[in-house]
Amino acid sequence: MPELPEVETTKRGVQPHIQQQRITALVVRQAKLRWPVSPELQSLVGETILTVRRRAKYLLIDTAKGSIMVHLGMSGSLRVIEQGEPPGFHDHVDLELGKIALRYTDPRRFGCWLFVAPNASHELLSKLGPEPLEEDFQREPFAAALRATKRPIKQAIMDNKIVVGVGNIYANEALFMAKISPVRAASRVSVKRLNALYDAIRIVLAEAIEQGGTTLKDFVGSDGQPGYFKQSLHVYGRGGLDCTVCKQALKEIRLGGRSTVYCPNCQR
Template sequence: MPELPEVEVSRLGVSQHLNGEVITDIVIRTPKLRWDIPKADLAKLVGQKITAISRRAKYLIIETVIGHIIIHLGMSGSLRVIDSTTELKKHDHVDVAVGNKVLRLNDPRRFGAVLYANESGEHKVFEKLGPEPLTDAFSAQHLIAKCSKRKAAIKLVIMDNPVVVGVGNIYANEALFLTGIHPLTPANQVSTAKLIALTQTIKDVLAAAIKQGGTTLKDFSQTDGKPGYFAQSLFVYGREGEACLRCKTILKAVKIGQRASTYCKKCQPIDM
């Protein structure tokens, strides 16, 4: 699944081509992805100037003065800004056209979303979202408070969107390794010092991923078709059975919340 850095890289790429342009057409080839696509509402935006391309969690938001297009890439979605005459590929579901260019959403698994919000930008998908990890709202004090009464594994807590948005599986694995926290440690048993360190590490890991262009995943490419490069720097994610880059201990993996969690038993001793 594209994670927050991949979505932010997509936002940056899309903004270069669409910001300030006028929407000339919205083509919907598939009536439903994860949810029904509100074709009639989206049609209202044709003729409107795009005033900004923003992001909330893993949602991209194409803003106009009268309403917004909300896009989620789901498990396998990707965006391309291409010439309007470009031949369609399988799973090309939606186009947002600006003159002779289109923003094209491709989603093989159809678990993404294209939604509409009025000029307020409010939508039910945003209602329970926590703070953005790269803002001051996500602070050590915030994380400490959220963990204080939670017995769930710390990995599940930092991946919980009401706690903080956008810390997906890849970067949760990396942040916990870099902070020396076993992913199964109950959140309320992680020390204050470790939670302070974890808060900053989450920020650092996500910022580094955005800077380096997103993680190379088979289901993700940037809007210009180039893959990201951060996967080359991953310490633990996807490396089960390989040697830890720090201590050479063989990395282990465990399922937590149905997601693979790779860790080093020496660098991340469990605290229970």
């Protein structure tokens, strides 16, 4: 999936096309996603899309009568299409907006389309930590949270309660940039290095957004164009290849079931 930069890229790509448009229909071809597509979403037909927001990896499409909360899961994507384009096998939902539609494609169906009542939040959003690129992400609480756990640092920074939006790709990349071994207990990383990690997370995510996200097997941006960040990846997907800094072989291991790549020489 989509990690945070891909979701942000999707938001930016879709927003100018769908904002201020009136919802003319919601077509659900496959309701069985991670949770069933909320039936209440039908009540939004006739409403106008006021804003499009992102919280962590969720997209929120707001109307006066409530919001649509979309998650792309591992393999989801959204794009704007001309009305009438025939759906493919994995095109599960269309949000029709007159002449155009917002089409949701998701082969693995780990995503969701949920209803959020007006002026309310959703329980899924209530436990989330700070946004890495916003003001509420601060050095000291971040460092304190990491010093308080003995989990491997990589798993700790992928924990949504500590900071949202750091998925497997960018966790690998941020740790490389900060020169921290992914397997090191978070509690045993110096404050100086935690500061470097704080900066690295923000830099890596911001750069990926600038480049339109990382193109993976089945990710394309909302305009159908690929992201270019893959060209900038230093470790993810490069196990066994040379470290871009010291030229030694990158090591690939599994951590919490997730592929983890690092340079044993540069990262300690």
